[in-house]
Amino acid sequence: MTRTLQTTSVGSFPKPPALVRARARFRRHEITAQELHLAEQQATLEVIKLQEELGIDILVHGEMERGDMVAYFAENWNGFAISLPVRSYGNRYYHKPVVQGPVSFKEKPGLTVPSWQAAQALTDKPLKGMLTGPYTICDWSFNDYYPDRRSLVLELAHLVHEEAMALAQSGATYIQIDEPAISTRPRELDLAIEAMGIVTRNLPAHTISHICYGDFEAIYPALLDLPVDQLDLEATNGHFHLLDVLGSVPWPKNKELALGVVDVHSHRLESLDEVKAGILRALEVVPPHLLFIDPDCGLKTRTWDEAVEKLRVMTRAVQAVRDELGLD
Amino acid sequence: MMRITTLGTYPKISKDQGPSVRTAIQRFERQNINAAALDQVYRDVTRRVLTIAAENRLDLTTDGLIRWNDMFDAVVRDIENVASAGLLRFLDNNFYYRHPLIRGRLSYQGGVLRWWLAEAQRLSSVPLKAVLPGPLTFLKLSEDDSYQDRGRLLADLVEVLRLEAQSLRDIGVAEIQWDEPALAYYPGWDVQEVKEVLGALIAGAETPQAVALYWGPNVHSWINPMSQIGFDRIYCDAVSDPEVVPYLQGNTVPSEVGLGLIDARQVSREPVSSTARVVERVLAVQGDHKVWLHPNGGLELLPPDRAEEKLRVLAEIRDAIHGRTEGGFTS
Numbered sequence: 001m002t003r004t005l006q007t008t009s010v011g012s013f014p015k016p017p018a019l020v021r022a023r024a025r026f027r028r029h030e031i032t033a034q035e036l037h038l039a040e041q042q043a044t045l046e047v048i049k050l051q052e053e054l055g056i057d058i059l060v061h062g063e064m065e066r067g068d069m070v071a072y073f074a075e076n077w078n079g080f081a082i083s084l085p086v087r088s089y090g091n092r093y094y095h096k097p098v099v100q101g102p103v104s105f106k107e108k109p110g111l112t113v114p115s116w117q118a119a120q121a122l123t124d125k126p127l128k129g130m131l132t133g134p135y136t137i138c139d140w141s142f143n144d145y146y147p148d149r150r151s152l153v154l155e156l157a158h159l160v161h162e163e164a165m166a167l168a169q170s171g172a173t174y175i176q177i178d179e180p181a182i183s184t185r186p187r188e189l190d191l192a193i194e195a196m197g198i199v200t201r202n203l204p205a206h207t208i209s210h211i212c213y214g215d216f217e218a219i220y221p222a223l224l225d226l227p228v229d230q231l232d233l234e235a236t237n238g239h240f241h242l243l244d245v246l247g248s249v250p251w252p253k254n255k256e257l258a259l260g261v262v263d264v265h266s267h268r269l270e271s272l273d274e275v276k277a278g279i280l281r282a283l284e285v286v287p288p289h290l291l292f293i294d295p296d297c298g299l300k301t302r303t304w305d306e307a308v309e310k311l312r313v314m315t316r317a318v319q320a321v322r323d324e325l326g327l328d
Numbered sequence: 329m330m331r332i333t334t335l336g337t338y339p340k341i342s343k344d345q346g347p348s349v350r351t352a353i354q355r356f357e358r359q360n361i362n363a364a365a366l367d368q369v370y371r372d373v374t375r376r377v378l379t380i381a382a383e384n385r386l387d388l389t390t391d392g393l394i395r396w397n398d399m400f401d402a403v404v405r406d407i408e409n410v411a412s413a414g415l416l417r418f419l420d421n422n423f424y425y426r427h428p429l430i431r432g433r434l435s436y437q438g439g440v441l442r443w444w445l446a447e448a449q450r451l452s453s454v455p456l457k458a459v460l461p462g463p464l465t466f467l468k469l470s471e472d473d474s475y476q477d478r479g480r481l482l483a484d485l486v487e488v489l490r491l492e493a494q495s496l497r498d499i500g501v502a503e504i505q506w507d508e509p510a511l512a513y514y515p516g517w518d519v520q521e522v523k524e525v526l527g528a529l530i531a532g533a534e535t536p537q538a539v540a541l542y543w544g545p546n547v548h549s550w551i552n553p554m555s556q557i558g559f560d561r562i563y564c565d566a567v568s569d570p571e572v573v574p575y576l577q578g579n580t581v582p583s584e585v586g587l588g589l590i591d592a593r594q595v596s597r598e599p600v601s602s603t604a605r606v607v608e609r610v611l612a613v614q615g616d617h618k619v620w621l622h623p624n625g626g627l628e629l630l631p632p633d634r635a636e637e638k639l640r641v642l643a644e645i646r647d648a649i650h651g652r653t654e655g656g657f658t659s
Contacts, residue, residue, distance in 0.1 A: 083595070084631035085341060089415055089424035090397055091353045093341070096422075096631065098595055140422045142595045184420045213417050213424055237414035265415050 004288035004327045005279070005318050006057040008258060010210055010232065011069070011130055011178065012298030013050075013062035014307050019043040040064040041118060048122045050308060054315045058174055059127045061119030063298070068094045069132045069178060070140045076111050077159065079103035083142070092301065097141040103155055109162035113170045120171065129167035129175040133209065134160050134199065135192040139181035150191055157198035168205045176208040177228065180297075183214025189222055197227045208232055208258065212297045216242055221249045230256035234296035236263040236270070240278050247285045257286045260296030261317065262310040267302075269309050275317035288327050293318050330611055330619045331387035332646045334639070335540050335563060335588070336399070336459050336507065337626030338377045338392030343633040347372040349394060370395050371447065378452040380636060384643040388455045388502055391448035393626070398425035399461050399507060400469075402441040407434050407488050413471060419513050419543045421593070421629060428470035434484045436491040446499045455502035462508035462539065463489055463525055464517070469510060486529050497534060505538040505563070506530075509625075512544030512565065519553055527557045536560040542588060542625045543568055548575040555583045565624035567591045576610045585614055588624030590642050595634045598641050604648040611649070621645060 015023070022039035025031045047062035066072040074080035074097030081100050085093035105111075112129060120127045134156035138149055146152040164175050177199055182192045200207045209226055212234035216223070223231065235242040237260075251257065261278045262270050282291055293314060299307040321327070340349035352369035355361045377392035396402055398418065404410050409432035415424040441458070449456050463485040467478070475481040493504045506529065511517060530537040539554050541547045542565035551572075554562045563586035566572035576585055587610060589603055611619050621642060627635035 084343060084633055085350070086631050087340065087350075087628060088422060089426075091350055093350055144594070144596050181422065184417065184422075213415055215417070238416075239414070263414065 004291070005322055006292050007055070007315055007318055008058040008292055008294045009051060009056060009060045009311070010294050010298050011060055011063055011176070012066070012300035013047045014300050014302055014304045015064060016043050016046055016304055019064060044119050045122055048119060052123060052125065054311050056311065056315065057125065059123060059125050060130060061115055061127060063130060065115050070137050071095045071097055073111070073132055073137060074141065076106060077103055078106055079145070080141070099141050099143045099145045099152060101145055103159060105159065105162070110166040112163060113166050116167060116172055117170055126174050128208065129164070129172035131160055131163055131175065131177045133177045133179035134195045136179050136181040139184055149188070153191055153195050154198065157195035161199045161201065164199055164203050168203055173205055174208065175203065175205040176210060176232070178210045180210065180212045180214065182211050183216060183219045186218040189219050193225050193227065200227050206230070212260070213237065216245050220245050224252055224255060230258055230292065232258035232294065234260040236260055236278065236296050237265065240281055243281050243285050251286045251290065256290045256292060258292035258294050261293055262295045262314050264295050264297045264299050264302060264310070267306060269306070270313055272313055272317050272320065275313055276320055279317060279321045329616055330607065330621060330646060330649055332642050333386055333388040333586070333620055333622045334381065334390050334627065335505070335542065335622055335625055336390055336393055337396070337628035338394070339628050339630070339632040339635050340373055340394055341632055342376070343636060346376060349373050371451070374448055375451045378448065378454060380639060381454045384639045386454050388457055389452065390457055390459050391445065391452070393459060395444050400425060400428050400466065402444060403461060403489070403492055404428050405440040406436065406438050406492055408437050409434055409474070416469070419509060421543070423629060425469070428466065430470055430472045430474050430481065432474050434488045436488045438492065438495050441492060442495045442499065445496060445501060449499050449501065457503040457505050458496050458501045459505045459507060460489060460492060462506040463529060464522060465508050465510035468514060482525060486525060490529060493533065501535060503536045503538050503561070504533065505540050507540045509541065509543045511550055512541040512547045512569065514544070515546060523553055523557050530558060538563060541565060545569050548572045551575060551581055551585070555581050559583055561586060561620065563620070563622060564588055567624040573606060573610065577613055580613055584618045584620065586620040586622050588622055590623040590638050592623040592625040592627050592638065593629050595630065597637060600641065600644045600648050604645050607645065607649060
C-alpha cells in the first residue's frame with residue numbers, strides 16, 4: 001500500500017560549489033564539455049544522495065545541466081535565439097529566448113532522456129522526468145515569428161508531447177510538465193489546458209504540473225480541468241491563503257495536490273511547527289491519500305545548506321503529522 | 329513640438345562590458361567588494377542610463393530606477409509599518425515583486441527615495457521625473473494585515489505618498505509620475521472613488537503631476553477621468569489597449585497625453601514611418617505641444633541591447649515627425 005503524505009521535490013537544486021566553478025571554467029574555455037558533464041553528473045549524484053538520506057519519496061535529478069527552465073529547451077531546439085539577460089526579480093536574471101522561426105527539434109525528441117536515465121540509475125526510488133510546458137515556454141519568450149500566441153503555444157505543445165513520450169518510453173513513470181505562467185492571463189487558461197491536453201494525450205505516465213507565483217483566484221476552479229494527475233502548487237510564499245481558494249470547492253477525487261510548505265525565496269528556515277501547521281491546514285482541504293508535500297518551487301535560488309535544511313524540516317514535519325494522525 | 333520620454337525602469341546590466349548591478353551585487357554577496365564599491369556601481373549604471381537618455385535627446389527621463397527592486401521598493405523603505413513580503417507575479421509579466429505587507433498604521437519616515445533621486449538629478453543633463461506607485465495600485469497589490477478597513481488604509485496611503493512626493497520638491501524633479509497600472513489591468517473600479525483618491529493625492533502640488541496607465545486593456549476609459557482630476561500629463565499604454573489611439577484621434581483631451589506606442593515587452597523594432605503617421609493623426613487632434621511619445625512601460629523587461637534600440641526608435645520617430653513638421657507635411 002502506498003503511504004500517505006508522500007514527499008517530493010519540485011525541480012531544480014542549487015548547483016554545488018564544485019559545479020559552479022566548473023561552469024565558470026567552461027565559459028572561460030578552461031575545461032571541455034566532457035569535463036563539465038562529469039561535474040554535472042557528480043552534482044546529480046549529490047542531489048540524489050541527499051534526497052535519499054532525507055527519505056523523500058519521489059525524487060528529482062536537480063537540473064544540474066540546465067541554467068534556466070525555458071532557455072534550456074530554447075537553446076536545444078530550432079527556431080529560438082537567446083537574448084541577453086532579463087531580470088525576473090531581485091538579482092535573478094534569465095536569458096529570455098526569442099522565437100525567430102518555426103520551432104522544431106534539432107534532431108529527434110529525447111533531449112531530457114540522458115540526464116533522466118543517468119539519475120534514475122542512481123536510485124531505486126521513482127525519479128520525475130522534468131519538462132517545461134508549452135504555455136510557459138511561449139509566455140517567457142519573445143515571439144518574433146508566429147502570428148499569435150496560440151499558434152506558438154500549440155506548436156510547442158506537440159514538441160513537449162514528443163519529449164514526454166521519449167521520457168515515458170525510456171521508463172519514466174512520473175513526468176512533470178511545469179506551467180508556472182498558466183495563471184498569467186486567465187483569459188488564456190483554455191489555451192493552456194488545450195495545450196496540456198496535447199502534451200499528455202496517451203502519455204503512459206503519472207503526470208504532474210507545477211504552478212507557482214500566480215493569481216490562483218483568477219483561474220480556480222477552472223484550473224482543475226488541466227489534464228494532469230497532480231497539481232503541484234506553491235503555498236508558503238502566500239501564507240497558505242491558497243488553501244482558502246482551494247477550499248472554495250470540494251477537492252476532486254481524481255486529482256492529487258502537491259503543496260509547497262517551505263518558501264524557496266526566503267533565507268529564513270521555517271520552524272517545524274510552522275510547516276506542520278501548513279500541512280494540517282492542507283489536510284482540511286485535501287484527503288491524505290491525495291496530498292503530497294514539497295517545497296514551494298525549485299530550490300536553485302537557495303544555498304546548498306539552506307536547501308538541505310528546508311527539505312529536512314519538511315520531511316520531519318511530514319513524519320510528525322503522520323505520527324500525530326496515525327497515518328501510514 | 330511633440331516630446332519624448334521614458335516611463336520607468338531600465339536594465340541594470342550593460343549590453344557590453346559596462347558596469348553591471350547584477351555582477352556587483354553578486355560580488356558584494358560573495359564579500360569580494362564592499363558597500364562603497366557596490367554603491368559606485370549603482371551610480372555608474374544610473375549615469376549610463378541618463379547618458380543614453382541625453383544621447384537620444386529625450387525631453388524628460390526617469391533615472392531607470394536602477395536602485396529599485398520593484399515599483400514599491402523605495403517607498404516601502406520610506407514608510408513605517410510596511411514590509412516587503414512574498415514574491416508575486418507583477419500583473420501579466422514574467423517579473424515578480426515583493427508585495428507590500430501592511431503591519432500597522434502607516435507613517436512617513438522618508439529619506440531613501442529623496443537621496444536616490446537627488447543623486448540622479450546631479451548626474452542628469454535631461455530633466456528628471458520621479459516615478460511613484462499610485463495609491464490604488466499600492467492598495468490592490470499589497471496585503472493588509474492591520475487596518476481591515478479599506479477606506480482608512482487608502483486615506484493613510486494617500487497621506488504618506490503625498491509626503492513622499494513633497495519631499496522631492498526642492499531637489500528639482502521636473503515631474504511626479506504616479507504609476508497606476510492596476511487601473512488599466514483590473515476591471516471593476518469605482519470611478520468616483522478613484523477620482524476622489526487621486527484628486528486628494530495631487531491637490532495643491534507644485535510640481536507637474538502625471539499618471540501612467542499601462543499593462544492592461546482598460547487604459548482609454550481612464551483618459552477622461554484622469555483629465556478631470558487635473559493631471560498635467562496622462563501617459564497611456566497604446567499597445568496593451570488598442571483603443572487608446574482611436575480615442576485620442578477622436579477626442580480632444582485638456583491635459584497633455586502620452587502615447588505609449590513603443591512596445592516595452594517585445595523585441596521587434598517599431599517601423600518608424602508608419603508609427604510616425606499614427607502619432608501625427610493624434611497630434612492633429614491634440615496639438616503638437618500636448619503630445620508625448622514613450623514606451624508603453626518600463627524597459628527593464630527587455631534585454632539591454634533591445635532596450636537601447638527602443639530609445640533609438642523613439643528618437644527616430646520624433647525626428648521623422650519633426651522633420652515633416654518643419655517641412656510642412658504634418659497631416
